[in-house]
Structure formats: C-alpha cells, structure tokens
Amino acid sequence: MDKAAQTLSLAKLQAGDPHEFAHFVDQYSGSVYRLALKMVSEPQDAEDVLQETFLKAQRALPKFEGRSSLATWLYRIAVNEALMVLRKRRPDMISVEEPDPDAEEPDEPLQIIDWCCLPEAELLSNEFRQHLQAAMQQLSPALRAVFLLRDIEGLSIEETAQTLDVSQAVVKTRLLRARLKLREALSEYYKERLTERSQ
Amino acid sequence: MSEKHDCGLMLSSLVEYIDGTLREEVCREIERHLRDCENCRVVVNTLRKTIEIYQVTAEPDTLPADVRQRLFYRLELPNEPTETNSALAHQPGSLCPHCHQARLDYDGTLTLRCPACGYAEGGGCT
Numbered sequence: 001m002d003k004a005a006q007t008l009s010l011a012k013l014q015a016g017d018p019h020e021f022a023h024f025v026d027q028y029s030g031s032v033y034r035l036a037l038k039m040v041s042e043p044q045d046a047e048d049v050l051q052e053t054f055l056k057a058q059r060a061l062p063k064f065e066g067r068s069s070l071a072t073w074l075y076r077i078a079v080n081e082a083l084m085v086l087r088k089r090r091p092d093m094i095s096v097e098e099p100d101p102d103a104e105e106p107d108e109p110l111q112i113i114d115w116c117c118l119p120e121a122e123l124l125s126n127e128f129r130q131h132l133q134a135a136m137q138q139l140s141p142a143l144r145a146v147f148l149l150r151d152i153e154g155l156s157i158e159e160t161a162q163t164l165d166v167s168q169a170v171v172k173t174r175l176l177r178a179r180l181k182l183r184e185a186l187s188e189y190y191k192e193r194l195t196e197r198s199q
Numbered sequence: 200m201s202e203k204h205d206c207g208l209m210l211s212s213l214v215e216y217i218d219g220t221l222r223e224e225v226c227r228e229i230e231r232h233l234r235d236c237e238n239c240r241v242v243v244n245t246l247r248k249t250i251e252i253y254q255v256t257a258e259p260d261t262l263p264a265d266v267r268q269r270l271f272y273r274l275e276l277p278n279e280p281t282e283t284n285s286a287l288a289h290q291p292g293s294l295c296p297h298c299h300q301a302r303l304d305y306d307g308t309l310t311l312r313c314p315a316c317g318y319a320e321g322g323g324c325t
Contacts, residue, residue, distance in 0.1 A: 019277065021274070022271070022276045025270065025274065030262045031260045033260075033262050033266065047269070047270075050266070051270055051273045051274075054273075055273065055274065112238045113245075115245060116244045132256060147253075151253060152254065157218075157220075176210075179217075179249065180246070183242070183249040186245070186248075186249050186252070
C-alpha cells in the first residue's frame with residue numbers, strides 16, 4: 001500500500017484536489033472495504049464503514065501530519081468506524097478498550113490433529129468458507145482487527161501497532177491469540193470431517 | 200531444558216517464529232525442539248496452514264462497481280473510470296480498451312462491441 005501511496009501528492013490531497021482524492025480513494029477503497037467486511041460481516045454495514053472512513057479522511061486530510069503512512073492512518077479510521085458499528089449493534093458487548101484481550105496468557109493449543117495434508121478441494125467448498133467466516137466472527141473485535149491488519153492486509157507488526165494505537169508487544173500477544181483461536185476452530189472442523197470419513 | 204519448558208518457549212515465540220523474525224539462537228533452539236516434539240510440529244504446521252488458508256480465501260481487494268459508484272457519489276467526487284472498473288464504465292463511442300483501434304458501439308443486443316477486434320462488454324442476455 002505504501003508503494004501505491006508514493007504516487008499520490010500529499011500537497012494536492014491536503015489542498016482538496018478532487019481528482020487526487022479520487023485517486024486516493026481508488027487506491028485504498030478496496031482494502032478498506034475488505035477489512036470492513038471482515039470486521040462487521042454485513043455488506044451494508046461494511047459499505048457504511050467504507051463511506052464514513054473516506055468522509056472522515058476527506059475532512060481530516062488537511063490536518064494530516066504524516067506521523068504514520070497514509071495507509072495506516074486510513075486503516076485506523078476504518079477500524080474505529082467498524083468498532084462503532086459493532087458497538088451500536090451490541091452495546092453491551094463491545095467497549096472501546098476491549099474487556100482486556102491481553103490480560104490472559106495465550107490459550108494452549110488443544111487440538112493436535114494434523115490436517116495439513118487434506119485435499120485443497122476441501123478449502124473451496126461453501127461449507128468450509130462459511131466455517132472460516134464463522135470462526136473469524138468468533139474472535140473478539142480486538143483480536144480480529146490485529147489478524148486482519150497483519151495477516152490479511154499485510155501490515156507489519158509496527159504498522160499494525162500504529163494503526164491500533166497499541167504497543168508492538170500487545171500486537172504480538174493479540175496476534176498469537178487470534179491465530180491460535182482460528183487454528184483451533186479449523187482443527188475442530190477437520191476433526192469432524194475426519195470422524196465422518198472414518199465412520 | 201525440560202520438554203514442557205521447550206513447548207512453552209515454542210508457544211511464546213510462535214509469532215516471531217512463524218513470521219521469520221526470531222533471533223537466530225532462539226530459532227535454532229525451537230527447531231531442535233520441533234524435531235523431537237510431534238505435538239509442537241503439528242501446531243506449527245497447522246498454524247501456518249491456517250494463516251495461508253485465510254490469505255488464499257480472502258476476497259480480492261477490488262471494490263464492487265456499484266459500491267464504488269455510491270462511494271464516489273457520497274464523497275461528491277468525479278466518477279471517472281479506473282483501470283479496475285473501466286471494463287464496466289465504457290459508453291458508445293469510447294475507444295476500445297482491448298485494441299485501442301476503434302470505437303465501441305451497441306450491436307443490437309445491448310452489448311457494446313468493438314467493430315475492429317470484436318471485444319464485447321455488457322449485454323443483458325446470454
């Protein structure tokens with residue numbers, strides 16, 4: 001994303017040049033929409049997050065100080081917007097500062113099933129994709145955001161930390177927990193498939 | 200070092216180990232442990248596979264054309280075609296995006312077609 005950002009003129013963006021802002025939107029909107037979709041799950045909510053993110057960016061660009069890259073700055077707005085949507089949906093469940101996703105030690109792996117070599121065709125079934133999505137939604141928003149930024153959008157640990165305004169140590173802890181939880185969920189899925197096959 | 204302790208070290212260093220950012224001496228220690236501990240080997244392999252599966256099955260980061268259109272409208276931006284959406288944004292008279300030799304025109308079935316190379320887009324029927 002930063003490579004793409006180099007072709008943009010920050011001066012023009014900050015001066016409110018609509019064509020430059022249109023380029024900016026085209027460069028980043030796909031990633032922001034994908035992130036939003038994974039964060040909030042519902043396409044309509046994801047579109048709201050997308051629109052609000054760029055509206056806020058449009059208003060705030062003149063004050064952008066360049067302390068982080070444009071990409072991490074934009075992701076930060078997007079994650080905050082997604083958290084707002086989730087909070088509105090479940091005000092009792094979501095707080096800005098998660099009910100301490102970093103307090104516990106990472107869960108120890110429970111499922112020790114080697115499913116690495118199962119056929120790739122399994123990965124393409126609708127049932128499996130639904131399971132992937134469900135497992136993602138089972139993560140707390142704080143863990144989900146870290147996994148999406150680091151492992152799907154490809155941000156570094158440092159950029160992820162900047163985006164979420166937490167330390168790199170916190171990012172690593174959350175990333176480990178998110179990865180392990182998703183691994184457990186997939187192991188459960190494969191365990192059921194293997195059991196079905198052996199019956 | 201006991202095996203239990205080694206499993207704990209493996210778990211605490213798992214993010215850096217998977218991402219390839221671990222200090223070399225710790226990395227060697229973990230690899231030594233992985234040779235002897237089948238459970239940890241399974242965890243590492245399936246964890247790598249988990250990340251890979253999510254990456255492989257992630258949607259492409261291209262915006263659906265209708266979502267982009269509504270976004271540009273909301274932002275009051277000029278809705279110019281981009282490389283990613285241009286295939287659906289041509290009008291009769293647009294230069295063919297395929298051969299750049301002729302102009303597109305409707306062929307009677309709501310399909311924009313290039314008279315030079317036959318490139319077609321749109322159309323309500325198959």
